[in-house]
Amino acid sequence: MSSLLEQLIEAFRVLPGVGQKTAQRMAYHVLEREREGGKRLSEALATAIERIGHCVRCRDFSETEVCVTCASAARDAFQLCAVESPADRLAIEQATGYRGLYFILQGRLSPLDGIGPRELGLDQLSMRLAEGEVQELIIATNPTVEGEATAHYLAQLARQHGVRPSRLAHGVPLGGELEYVDRGTLSHAFGSRSEMP
């Protein structure tokens, strides 16, 4: 096999969920049918890696020092939503009508992996809360063990600065069938039942 081709296949394996077979299929696909698209991908990758950094306000990916959302006058600065990743931020932005601002932790507390408050930019968040503008910290970390631990830590931090912490509701997913909902969720949903109007 051509060694440039081998290098390309190897390089594709850097992508998440891409093993030897998939990398091979991608390399062949690009060379056989998508040379133009492959060129665009090569350029988009190089440009993005060179020019995308992190917003100094919210830590989201940004081409500018302050990202478009943080710089926008149309967003409500009283609400701040803390999420683990840019993907979570995007999911909330697309699914809800939320008009406040975000803070992207870029991870969750995980002492065993060496990820503490400093790595999540919590000193920065603390300064942000101390500014006094934020009134509610919406904590949208994932409902995993580490995500919950992070949520508790963030709630404490918020209270220290007189900011009201809130957490996304847990319960049975819309459209889900009770039979297939996991026990923890079902038990929580049952305990947190509300009276019907």
Place this chain on the structure above:
Amino acid sequence: MSSLLEQLIEAFRVLPGVGQKTAQRMAYHVLEREREGGKRLSEALATAIERIGHCVRCRDFSETEVCVTCASAARDAFQLCAVESPADRLAIEQATGYRGLYFILQGRLSPLDGIGPRELGLDQLSMRLAEGEVQELIIATNPTVEGEATAHYLAQLARQHGVRPSRLAHGVPLGGELEYVDRGTLSHAFGSRSEMP
């Protein structure tokens, strides 16, 4: 969202089996954790697209006019194996002890998609067979309707040049269970049973 990020996500969608969600995950993964790997991928893509062309003998991907396999004196020029794609060629090369040469069709006959003998380089194959060196044409197109049609066409072509055409054996896969083998295959395997030694 940063527009360079949007462009990167869009660019990833050129890869096979990559939709919006996966493209997003790939872009975030590269920017969060694999900037070095991403740079290597960008460079490998650009170099491969610029420098990998097709071997003039076998139509496989090659950096040189004649690929390493075709140029090798160690390969047996009496046997020529026709496959649909470079991936098929690689599978045969890795699984078997085949020491002959290959011819990569880069597709299969599919008149409705405008893929005829010319697109598969069959005039080139015809000239190759006319040279008189090849004695056996091993036809390893896929056992699909179009692959079989292509195989029949190739067999005719071989006979016109006095070359013996052969086809990979069909039957029950090794390690397969009869119960789960499709009817066509089982029926074929039953009809083509051979006496045990």
